[in-house]
Amino acid sequence: MNIGKAAKASGLSQKTIRYYEDIKLIKPGRAENGYRDYSNEDVHFLGFIRRARDLGFSIEECRVLLSLYLDKNRSSAEVKSLAMSKITSIEEKIAELELMKGLLKRVANNCHGDARPDCPILDEIAGHSVEV
Numbered sequence: 001m002n003i004g005k006a007a008k009a010s011g012l013s014q015k016t017i018r019y020y021e022d023i024k025l026i027k028p029g030r031a032e033n034g035y036r037d038y039s040n041e042d043v044h045f046l047g048f049i050r051r052a053r054d055l056g057f058s059i060e061e062c063r064v065l066l067s068l069y070l071d072k073n074r075s076s077a078e079v080k081s082l083a084m085s086k087i088t089s090i091e092e093k094i095a096e097l098e099l100m101k102g103l104l105k106r107v108a109n110n111c112h113g114d115a116r117p118d119c120p121i122l123d124e125i126a127g128h129s130v131e132v
Contacts, residue, residue, distance in 0.1 A: 006038035010046035017046060025049065025063060056090055057082075 006028075007014045020026045021036070026045055031037040038046075048069065052062045061082065068074045068082075103124070110120045 001038045001043070003036050003038065006036075006043050006046065009043045011050050012046055020046070020049065023059065025059065025066070056086060061086070 001009070003014050003017055007017055010017070012020075017026075021028065026042060026049075028042050029037045029039065045066065048066065049062050052065050057065060064082065065079070068079055104121075107120045107124045112118075
């Protein structure tokens with residue numbers, strides 16, 4: 001199938017599919033006219049990658065996951081290890097976001113939001129922390 005049909009079937013944009021080909025994450029066949037020719041298996045792999053990306057896996061992690069998926073001799077321990085590592089990374093990111101949210105809430109609550117020029121939000125961003 002052509003890239004338009006593959007995009008629709010996989011839920012990815014044509015631009016993303018071309019990018020994945022450029023970085024050699026996928027390798028579709030070529031028709032006699034030189035156009036990309038995606039098989040059902042290619043579309044399945046594209047969907048796999050899309051779902052992995054939706055779960056927060058990086059391109060390189062997707063490459064590893066895809067190779068593990070294709071390796072019928074893999075151990076599930078390898079896959080679980082990747083998933084657990086991603087969970088830890090997500091938990092760390094959530095903690096960072098919670099800290100950011102807390103700080104922003106504190107400075108926003110101290111901003112009068114009126115016509116005065118002084119602003120604790122801008123002071124914080126500028127590195128002039130104000131006790132809040």
